[in-house]
Amino acid sequence: MNKKFIFALTILASLLFSEFAVAQKYWVKFKNKNGTPYTTSNPSAFLSAKAIARRTNMGIAIDQTDLPVTPSYVTQVDGVSGVTVLYRSKWLNGVVISVTNTVALTTINSFTFVQSSAPVNKYKIVMPVIDRTVLNPHNENQKTQSPSAFNYGQAAGQASMIGADCMHNYGWRGQGVTIAVLDAGFKDVHIDNVFDSLRLQGRLKGTRDFITGDTMVFEDHTHGSMVLSCMAAIDPGNIIGTAPKANYWLLRTEDVGSETISEEYNWIRGAEFADSLGADMCTTSLGYTTFDGGLNDHTYSQLNGKTAPMSIAATMASRKGMIVLNAAGNEGGGAWNFISVPADADSIITVGAVDPLGVKASFSSFGPTSDG
Template sequence: MKKMVFFLLALSVCVSAMAYDKYWIVFKDKNGTPFTVNNPSAFLSQRAIQRRVNQNIPVTQNDLPVTPMYVQLVLATGNVNLRYTSRWFNAISIQTTDANALAAISALPFVQSVQPVMRYKRPNDDYIETFNNLSNAKQASPSKNKELLAYNYGPSFNQINMIGGDCMHFMGYSGEGMVVAVLDAGFYKVDSLPVFDSLWANHQILGTRDFVTGDTMVFEDHWHGTMVLSCMGGYLSGQIVGTSPKASYWLLRTEDADTEFLVEEDNWVAGAEFADSVGADILNTSLGYTTFDDNSMNHSYQDLDGNTCRISVASDFAVSKGMFAVCSAGNSGASVWYHIGAPADADSALTVGAVDAGGVITNFSSRGPSADGDIKPNVCAQGRDAIVSSMGGGIQTANGTSFSSPITCGAVACLWQANPTMTNMEIYDAIIKSAHKYNFPDDSLYGYGIPDFCMANIILSQSKTINLVENTHVYPNPFNKSFSFVLESATNQMVILELKDISGKKVYSAFYNMSENSVNTIEVGNLSHLDRGIYMLTVTGNELFYSKKIVKE
């Protein structure tokens, strides 16, 4: 029976050679490898090793590179080119049209499987909407405490303020010291657009790799990654400020936007493993995959269980190595296929859906849950009329979860910068707990809702000394247009005031500086536009926390 199975496999491989030229070869073991877990510096950078040490993550067998002799024997079978190797899957990606070589590879005793690879199709590409006069966009303006803002955000203020990114910036956390790997379809003109001048001037672009062509040239390819990067690292004062303008970036092209081959999934695996090896902290993936050109290889919804699609399994591998994985939910919410794609189904990935400027879910945002019942998306951020870089040197609006993902990803970098001793999953849990639907999530549209990174920072700081302020009264309560209250502060600190409606959605925020041993009267006005009802007022600082239910009449 085993001989018959092998014969059919070999026959299948030979027939496939007529149609495919790229293959995924999985090995059975890592016997004979010269690498050991006791000497990780032979295959991991010091930064990658330190990330594991910081989170008490051991170096394991799946960190070891594939056995070099196995690779050599595969290449010796004929006209075969090595594309890259995978430590995590104990596999290699090859390119060949040599049917005899494929049959010989299948016969090698250490080869477990030979799979032709085709790219998953994206059900809906991100669609771009531009207009010349950005003042017509429905974008929120900064609060009256404009002088307390860390940057002149311009029309990008709303997408940052919605998730508390401006608060993190004001506290001094803009992603400095964090390394983000952006896996995308290309980074057209990132080397010349003024929105990225500060990244280059401050040496925040750490390097580039093209896993599609095997070189380092990524600036002549697709524009998609350019817009994605601008949501995190872009900076044009008064126009756009990314959520992590001081983070450092690896720009990794894994997606070939012009083809329909599954090899993009394998490219992503190679990119993620590279990001691991150079010590990246966070991965952003604004890509999603579901179907093949060859319908017989399509993924069904049942496959989206976080454990079937190779890119999803790899995303969880990345998290197990101490990285934080952020990915877009997808843009298929209004189509027949309305589900999330891969790697959005990955168990440990922070999957991000899209809302509009007012915090309402968009029709295009792909829906969950995952096939195994996990809440997906996990959180949401602005993905309609998001402010991104244009290819002409300015800014434009864009629609898609491809942009809500990096907006969130940059805020993750700021939060982790503020809490460097926390693990990736502690950061993850705090973000989830900060979201406005945490207590009543849904498993298909918002997930846990819109995160509040300022609140997440407070959650992570609970081990510090926090003064729970009591005996402070808000007056008048109920209020109509304004209210006031008094707070005492024992130290110099900045506090963040937030007002949330009964659903947990933030409707107002402002910053206030308090002096040491001071008594501060805080007046909050211009609230006549709010609907009648119950609101939760919170004031948080480095050493105080105050909350109070108030009523708008």
């Protein structure tokens, strides 16, 4: 056989059998939770005492969706050559995997307990640059005096608009409430003086990074820091947050270097984690519509709370007894215009944006959901 022809066949074969030269992510959904060692009669094996108490106090039964994914299913998937299980979801009953070849994916789809699989590929884009001076809490020139005894500074308008100043005067400042904040990062929260009381009073309960798998969230994006400041900051004359005495968990689920459906599954992990530790509230100022490369793009017709993975999980989080809040989105007036995922979820609070006069902000996304 001609050597050039043999070489060409070799190259072709290598391309065919290494189709996933770079590992791809897939969502693998299971059919059931058969064979699980966990039972609803022993919830302390998978839920914290606080999470169990919340369900009990609200009359919410512990059911099959609370049970962890069947461990033997995870073990079998993870045991396939070229596959690594990255994380699992008990609410949606499945796992996100990293896979390096099509043969492995075929093997997984042949398992009797696997219902389906779908790509959640990742494409990197340029990270946006955020101008921190716009909302810099240390800018002395931005400090103003508030007529309130709490000296809200620039936050006086928003506190008054939603009645937070009235609640604070009655002593309702978030004491005893645990709030999970899911965002893109919380840069400098560990050193910023507006969060001194949060740290020193032990109300920063913990952190998790569901992108990197560690607890380091203070070196990433500033977006979560700014969101947190609206609630937790205490810097008289500059800003007083709306829940300055609450407890907080900071959970990083958004990777600003990409926009893929993988981030919806990161959020699901974060929401399940917040539920399991007993958080009372789960708040997110993120939303998803279309993705890099057009893969897994949502359409408006899908915004019915029953289609997008993140929306299904947001509904589930609410039904587990957490108050779930999400931004409507910043697509108003743009090509998309409508609310984003998971703002379409059932039983959550979707929040739009207004200007200082209470008029809808031009960028705030429009409703309703596609199913009305």
